[in-house]
Amino acid sequence: MNKKKILILGASGFVGNAIYKELCSYFDTYGTYFTNRSFSSNQQFFRYDLQEDDVFQILEKVHPDVIISSLRGDFSAQIQAHQHIMEYLMRSKAKLYFISSANVFDAYSKFPSYEYDKTLSESVYGRLKIKIENMMMRMPSEKTGILRIPMVFGNASPRIREIKTSLEQHEPIEVFPNLIINVTNDDKLTQQIHYLINRNKTGIYHLGSSDLIQHEEFIKEVIKRMGNYHPVFKRVYTTNEDRYLAALPKYNKLPKNLLISCQEVIDHHIPV
Ligand SMILES: NC(=O)c1ccc[n+]([C@@H]2O[C@H](COP(=O)([O-])OP(=O)(O)OC[C@H]3O[C@@H](n4cnc5c(N)ncnc54)[C@H](OP(=O)(O)O)[C@@H]3O)[C@@H](O)[C@H]2O)c1
Numbered sequence: 001m002n003k004k005k006i007l008i009l010g011a012s013g014f015v016g017n018a019i020y021k022e023l024c025s026y027f028d029t030y031g032t033y034f035t036n037r038s039f040s041s042n043q044q045f046f047r048y049d050l051q052e053d054d055v056f057q058i059l060e061k062v063h064p065d066v067i068i069s070s071l072r073g074d075f076s077a078q079i080q081a082h083q084h085i086m087e088y089l090m091r092s093k094a095k096l097y098f099i100s101s102a103n104v105f106d107a108y109s110k111f112p113s114y115e116y117d118k119t120l121s122e123s124v125y126g127r128l129k130i131k132i133e134n135m136m137m138r139m140p141s142e143k144t145g146i147l148r149i150p151m152v153f154g155n156a157s158p159r160i161r162e163i164k165t166s167l168e169q170h171e172p173i174e175v176f177p178n179l180i181i182n183v184t185n186d187d188k189l190t191q192q193i194h195y196l197i198n199r200n201k202t203g204i205y206h207l208g209s210s211d212l213i214q215h216e217e218f219i220k221e222v223i224k225r226m227g228n229y230h231p232v233f234k235r236v237y238t239t240n241e242d243r244y245l246a247a248l249p250k251y252n253k254l255p256k257n258l259l260i261s262c263q264e265v266i267d268h269h270i271p272v
Contacts (some may be wrong), residue, residue, distance in 0.1 A: 003028045004197070007064035008072050009055070009081075012036035014271035015099060015149075016070035016157055022055070022190035024195070032063050034073070038166065050077040059088045066197055070099045075128045088141045095202065097145040097193065098136060100129045102182070102208065102247040104148060112182070112212065114250040115204040142202050147193065148247045150208040153222065153265055154186035160269065172234040172271045173223075175216040178239070182208035182246040183218060185268050188260040195258055205254075206247040213262040217221065225269040 004027045010016035011031020023029045024044070033039040040047065046058050050073040059067070067085060071078060084096075089096055105113040119130045128141035136144040153159055166173045170173035184207060192207050216235070223231050 004065045005062060006030065006068065006197070007058065007062045008032070008066070008068045009048065009058075010034075010069070012039050013070060013072065014156070015152060016068070016188070018154070018186040018190045019070065019193055022194050027197075030064070032058065033136045036232075039119055039187050049079055050074060055081045056088065057083050059085070059092075059094075063092070064094055067094055067096045068099070068193070069096060075124065082135060086135055086139060089139060095143055095145065095200075096136065096139075097147055098132060098194065100133055100146050100148045101126065102148055102150045102206075102245055104129045104133060105247060106245060109239065109245075110241075112180075112244050112248045113206075113248040114248060115206055115252055126239060127139050132194070145196060145202045146204045147196075148206050148208075149189060150182045150184055150245070150247065151186055151187055152189060153269070156267060157186060160226075163219070164226070167223070167226070167229045167231060170232065170234045173219065174234050174236050176236050176238065176241045177214065178217045178240075179215040180212050180244045180246060181215050181218065182192055182210075182212050182240055182248065183221070183262055183265045184208050184260060185265050187268070188258070189266075192254055192258050195254065201252075205252050206249040207254075208247055209262045210248070210264060211242075211261050212230060212246055212248075218262060218266065221266045224267050225266060 006023055006029045006108045007017050007032040008020050011020045012033035020031050031045050033045055034049055039045040104119040104121055106126045107120040107122045121127050121130055133146050223229055
């Protein structure tokens with residue numbers, strides 16, 4: 001059997017590792033880690049430091065058919081690494097899926113955003129994502145997939161762990177009452193990515209829930225699911241009007257069984 005070779009950059013992280021676990025039984029899957037030494041004895045993993053190492057070396061070693069970029073780290077080093085990945089794409093048969101973010105639209109606040117809306121961000125994080133997306137858009141279209149994702153939840157997610165710690169220590173939990181978002185969880189997100197790889201899909205995908213919810217309401221519902229807590233909230237108002245941070249699909253839709261709603265993301269959290 002001729003299995004596809006997959007390389008996940010940032011496979012020791014929350015999102016990257018969830019993708020690794022979803023794919024490793026079906027594909028010849030490799031990953032990178034940086035500080036998380038628990039992967040150091042795993043033959044499928046390579047140590048990679050954005051600021052010190054050239055990503056070429058790993059690409060030449062693995063010869064992946066599919067590269068998934070799920071990294072954090074120094075912004076200019078991320079840009080340089082992705083420039084090198086683009087060069088590699090041009091001289092190989094590989095494709096790149098880039099984990100981008102709904103933050104590429106964080107300057108547009110009055111409506112949710114769709115795949116081909118113009119990106120504009122007020123944050124350095126959003127601008128970094130836009131810069132890498134723009135590099136990808138200059139590549140032949142069959143080479144790249146831009147996956148814009150909202151906040152990712154799940155029982156093991158850093159966001160939920162942070163909430164648990166605040167609950168246990170009776171610290172206030174920040175909520176944004178006039179922020180309207182969509183959300184997702186690690187399980188659905190990784191199934192969606194698996195589908196895109198199987199079908200050789202490229203282009204822009206908005207991989208969040210199909211519906212919207214207020215940030216405050218969502219966090220309150222998740223906490224209710226987590227158990228009998230008495231949370232203290234700190235309400236943060238960034239504007240007077242409702243503001244949207246949501247990337248919804250319109251053109252590149254996934255099959256029904258791969259869609260998720262905010263309620264399903266809430267229900268996914270088991271009591272702790
Ligand atoms: N989590 C979300 O809700 C969310 C939402 C939208 C978009 N995203 C995007 O998804 C991607 C992954 O996010 P995440 O939440 O999974 O982050 P994460 O858990 O912090 O994982 C980041 C990954 O990058 C690696 N890394 C960090 N600094 C590095 C460096 N200098 N050189 C090489 N590798 C380095 C980490 O390695 P070590 O852990 O081994 O050090 C880890 O594998 C990011 O691009 C993020 O923008 C995430």
